[in-house]
Amino acid sequence: RQALEEMRALYERNQADVSEAKSGRTDLIFLIRFRHCCLLRNQRCVVAYLYDRLLRIRALRWEYGSVLPNAIQFHMSAEEVEWFSRYKKSLATYMRSVGGEEGLDLTQDIKPPKSLYIEVRCLKDYGEFEIDDGTTVLLKKNSQHFLPRWKCEQLIRQGVLEHVLS
């Protein structure tokens, strides 16, 4: 459905250019009205499409974390990338100002936590992963570990680890 919207928006954008070129010659009142309606319509479609893209990018920040994978960045236009970095900055500023000296990471703990340490199983090879007290853990496929919650949350959301309930 999104792809259809895309096609329609692009097509109507072309149409807008054509209409604009022609409307310099019309001098009949209602025809001008008609063209005006079309232009407004095209504008509305394009604006709504772009706005929807922004909403999805915003959702990406909450789901994926601060760094987007390259394939997604490839599909975004330059303005969208800039918008994303500015949104990241304002979110970070806000998180720093809330709750104490160091700030509060709002993207953690989306579901209420039950314990500090959790059991995780690794789904794909990730490499080495360092925890706060300095020990490194090698994450290979299907290895199971018992790790502090806040470190793994990001990786679980990205699909690298899997939370196992005992």
Next chain:
Amino acid sequence: MSEAYFPVGPGLGPEENFLSLDDILMSQEKLPGRAESTLPRLAFALGQGAGAGSGDSIPEGSKLEIPLWLAKGLHDSKRRIISMELPKIYKEAWRTVFSADANVVDLHKMGPYYYGFGSQLLNFDNPENPEIAQTILQTFISRFRRIMDSSQNAYNEDTSALVARLDELERALFRAGQKGLNDFQCWEKGQASQITASSLVQNYGKRKFTDMDG
């Protein structure tokens, strides 16, 4: 993606939401009308008449089918240009069907935006407006109970048979009900505290593999 993505919803009543994709799709629906005065050089744009070219004019009184956004734009100048009629589903005959039993009507086939479109129709002055409004309301009330019932009790089933006859607004309600039911079941099973990979990641992972293969 489902957790953090909040799209702009459709507008309520006679107003539309400018940025709502649902509203845009809804206003694309066509409605019948008649040209009040001659419309010169419009034939090419509206696709009327084979081979009319760009020099012909549409004679007065000819029937047109135009989308809603165009109708709204061309209507408000004391009706010099276009006069709109009601699509047949809002007319007298169908209104009696709805008042008899609203549950049997296949609203998806009749134009999937029955409620939204009907609310927009109230913008055009039409002597039957109060009855239209009343009919829409009554239809909604009588169908609502069945929607609520089926959405709350169909867990882990194929729901396509249930939603086939609902229009878009009702489908949104149905999905909301389903989501509530699923969340509740999750909570009962103790999965509420389990951190899961976001659905966006899962979908994205699948798509990436197909890109690499193909």
